[in-house]
Amino acid sequence: MSRVHLAYFSGSGSTAYFAGALADAFRAQGCKVAEERIGAGPAAFGRGAPGGGEGLLVLVFCVHEFNAPHPVRRWIDSLPESRGTAAAVISVSGGGEVSPNRASRRASIAQLEQRGYEVFFEDMAVMPCNFFVEHPDPLPAMLLEAAPATARRFAACMAAREHRRTRPPLLDRVASRLCTGVSGRWSPKFGRSLKATDACTRCGRCASACPMGNITVTDGGPRVGDGCACCLGCVYACPAGALRSASFQTFVLKSGYDIGAYLSRPIPEGAWQRIDKLARGFLWKGVRRYLEQRF
C-alpha cells in the first residue's frame, strides 16, 4: 500500500487534527498521502483514475447523532463506482465506542459497499466533546495527547490489511438508523438561528472555518446560508465570541472549543494512573475505556 487518500469531515477541528495524525503515521511508513476535506462539493477521490485507482481510501468523520454528518453521506454518493477498492472508516466521537455510538460507521460502510468499495477496517477515535457537554479537565488534553499514538496504531493495522469489522448491538443499530437524516433536516434551522452580535469585527474567520462554504461576510456581518451541517466550527472559530444561536445556544460549550488551547493545557502528574477517577460516571464510560485501553 503506497498511496492513501484520506478524506475527512471536521467541524471544530478535532477530526482534522486526528486525520493529520493519521496522515503523518502513513507518511512515516513511506506512503504517499492525499488529504481531502469533505464539504459541500463532490468527492475528489478517483476523479483522475476510473474505478478508484488511488490506493487505499480512508474516510474519517466526527460523529453527529450516532452517525456520520449528512455531508458525508452526500460525499459517498458522489464517489465513482469501484470494483473492490480497499477502504477504511474511522469515526471520531466525544463519547467513545459505547451505546448508542457503536453503529456510527454502519450507514457509511453500507453506502461504500453499495458503491463497490471493500471496507476491511473500522474503528473509533475519541476527541474532546464539542457539543452540549464538556469533558472535565484534564480529559481534553489527555485525548489530544493520545491521538498520535492511536493514529499510528490504526495506520499500522491498515497497512498490514488487518481485518477489523464490528457488529454493533441492535439498540445502537436502531438508534443510528432512526437518526439517519435527522441532522440533514434540522441543521439548516441551526444555521438560520446564527446571528452575529455587535462584537463582530467582520474578520471573516467564521467563513474560513465553515467546511460547507455556507457563510459570507458582508459589511453588514456574516450571512449564513441554508447548507449548514451544525458542526459548530464557525461559532468556536469566532475570536470575539460574536456568533450566537438564537434558539440552540445550549448546544454550544460555554468555554468554547479550541484545539490549540487544549494542547497547551498541562496534564497533571499522575493523571494517566487516575483515568478511572478523572473520567468518572456513566457519561464518560467510553472515554475512560478508550484512554485505559489505548494509551
Ligand SMILES: Cc1cc2nc3c(=O)[nH]c(=O)nc-3n(C[C@H](O)[C@H](O)[C@H](O)COP(=O)(O)O)c2cc1C
Ligand atoms: C451536532 C453534533 C452532534 C454530535 N453527536 C454526537 C454523538 O452522537 N455521539 C458522540 O459521541 N459525540 C457527538 N458529538 C461530538 C463530536 O462527535 C465530537 O466532539 C468530535 O470530536 C467533534 O469533531 P470536530 O471537532 O472535528 O467537529 C456531536 C457533535 C455535534 C456538533
Ligand code: SF4
Ligand atoms: S468570526 Fe466572529 S468577528 Fe469574525 S466575521 Fe465571523 S462573527 Fe464576525
Ligand code: SF4
Ligand atoms: S454555518 Fe457554522 S455550524 Fe453551519 S456548517 Fe458552517 S461552520 Fe458549521
